[in-house]
Amino acid sequence: MTRLRNYDAAELRRLDLEHHLPAQADYKLLQELGGSRIITRAEGSTIHDADGNAYLDGMAGLWCVNVGYGRDELAKAAYDQMLELPYYNTFFKTATPPAVLLAAKIAEKLGGNLSHVFFNSSGSEANDTVFRMVRHYWALKGEPKRQIFISRWNAYHGSTVAGVSLGGMKAMHAQGGLPIPGVEHVMQPYLFVEAFGEDPEKFAERAAAAIEERILAVGPENVAAFIGEPVQGAGGVIIPPPGYWPRVEAICRKYGILLVIDEVICGFGRLGRWFGHQHFGVKPDLVPMAKGLSSGYLPISAVGVADHIVALLKEKGGDFVHGYTYSGHPAAAAVALKNIEIMEREHLVERVAEDVGPYLAKALARLADHPLVGEVRSLGLIGAVEIVAEKGTNKRFGGAEGTAGPMVRDLCIANGLMVRGIRDTIVMCPPLIITHAEIDRLVDIIGKSLDQATPKLRAL
Numbered sequence: 001m002t003r004l005r006n007y008d009a010a011e012l013r014r015l016d017l018e019h020h021l022p023a024q025a026d027y028k029l030l031q032e033l034g035g036s037r038i039i040t041r042a043e044g045s046t047i048h049d050a051d052g053n054a055y056l057d058g059m060a061g062l063w064c065v066n067v068g069y070g071r072d073e074l075a076k077a078a079y080d081q082m083l084e085l086p087y088y089n090t091f092f093k094t095a096t097p098p099a100v101l102l103a104a105k106i107a108e109k110l111g112g113n114l115s116h117v118f119f120n121s122s123g124s125e126a127n128d129t130v131f132r133m134v135r136h137y138w139a140l141k142g143e144p145k146r147q148i149f150i151s152r153w154n155a156y157h158g159s160t161v162a163g164v165s166l167g168g169m170k171a172m173h174a175q176g177g178l179p180i181p182g183v184e185h186v187m188q189p190y191l192f193v194e195a196f197g198e199d200p201e202k203f204a205e206r207a208a209a210a211i212e213e214r215i216l217a218v219g220p221e222n223v224a225a226f227i228g229e230p231v232q233g234a235g236g237v238i239i240p241p242p243g244y245w246p247r248v249e250a251i252c253r254k255y256g257i258l259l260v261i262d263e264v265i266c267g268f269g270r271l272g273r274w275f276g277h278q279h280f281g282v283k284p285d286l287v288p289m290a291k292g293l294s295s296g297y298l299p300i301s302a303v304g305v306a307d308h309i310v311a312l313l314k315e316k317g318g319d320f321v322h323g324y325t326y327s328g329h330p331a332a333a334a335v336a337l338k339n340i341e342i343m344e345r346e347h348l349v350e351r352v353a354e355d356v357g358p359y360l361a362k363a364l365a366r367l368a369d370h371p372l373v374g375e376v377r378s379l380g381l382i383g384a385v386e387i388v389a390e391k392g393t394n395k396r397f398g399g400a401e402g403t404a405g406p407m408v409r410d411l412c413i414a415n416g417l418m419v420r421g422i423r424d425t426i427v428m429c430p431p432l433i434i435t436h437a438e439i440d441r442l443v444d445i446i447g448k449s450l451d452q453a454t455p456k457l458r459a460l
Helices: 009-019 027-033 072-084 097-110 123-140 161-166 200-218 244-255 276-280 307-316 330-345 348-367 404-414 436-458
Strands: 039-043 046-049 054-057 116-120 148-152 183-186 223-228 258-261 286-289 301-305 373-379 382-387 420-422 425-428
Touching: 009 027, 054 436, 072 330, 097 116, 097 301, 097 330, 116 123, 123 161, 123 223, 123 258, 123 286, 123 301, 123 307, 148 200, 183 200, 200 223, 200 244, 223 244, 244 258, 244 276, 330 348, 348 373, 348 382, 348 436, 382 404, 382 436, 404 420, 404 425, 404 436
Parallel strands: 148 183, 148 223, 223 258, 258 286
Antiparallel strands: 039 046, 046 054, 116 301, 286 301, 373 382, 382 425, 420 425
């Protein structure tokens, strides 16, 4: 692909500093660095910046570009829909063909009794919808005291007030006086940190039991729902031990509370199934989703809703006074439909399960013997490398988490690989179309970056 425009990188960075506030950024640090890295174009699994550097995108944008960059079909789907009907809302007892067809397609992929869909524009909005719909459901059911959501520490469910509150990121809670009332947090199923060396099955039982203990502590009659990601993404790619999710589902059913499984990251093939909960064999009542729904090409998210919830909404009647200007945006829905069509035609979900997912696991295993690596783990096309100060332990450099991760991440980027450093974990989530050769390159760059970081970390 030829370069479409000649960007003035220095001028863009100047304007970035003078006018643009990027998301989740340290603005003082950006000022010291001279502005943001300006990404200008991309194709396949590779992104390019304004300075002429190319990077293997080990994060699929932000956990989302599942079908890879440069898909002409998706651009054409947006173009064609914008010519026909660029926008209309769903407020006035109206709907548009793309939104209706997309709802039906999502329901088909969800299967079971999740046959209805509510549209939003982001994962955060999807979880806000969950928050309001769950409480509205219980009020209609005659149990308005059921207000409490139970979530997990270190979970991520978005950046809105409700999303941050449902999440368990303490640094986010510290800004804005959060969480809001009505959200309880319990231990995460993070074996490497929470219970290093413990038997995985026993830990799964203990981590699930923490949910039941909190339900009993606050009173089952007050609990509305439990919410969790199949694999905690932004928490550090935390893959729960076998048996955890079936135990969680059983606890929810025992006390009659709703089970919300947040598929914003894991949905649309990431774990080798259309949805992550299908991999773990559980049946949620609500499923927020985003990111891979359109592969990030246009902003769109959704919530899959179980039939018994919708039946009550229809039986009781009255407005569900909730929704967004762009709920069911026709152009975004058209792109999402085409995105799913591409995934079906190219068998990308099966490819993750049978080919590139196992290949990533095998490639990451090459790093397991590195002196700085405490653990490698992956499921489908999402993975993590834990950095430790002492082999065979979970001890961190500097005595606390967060020293090694940013250093190794920055080295990876300098070496041509875009990954995230979450505390002292290097995490990856590449496009589903990544090749074996690109996976090998991804792992080789992480290994090289670990080598380069070793003397600096040992000198601390």
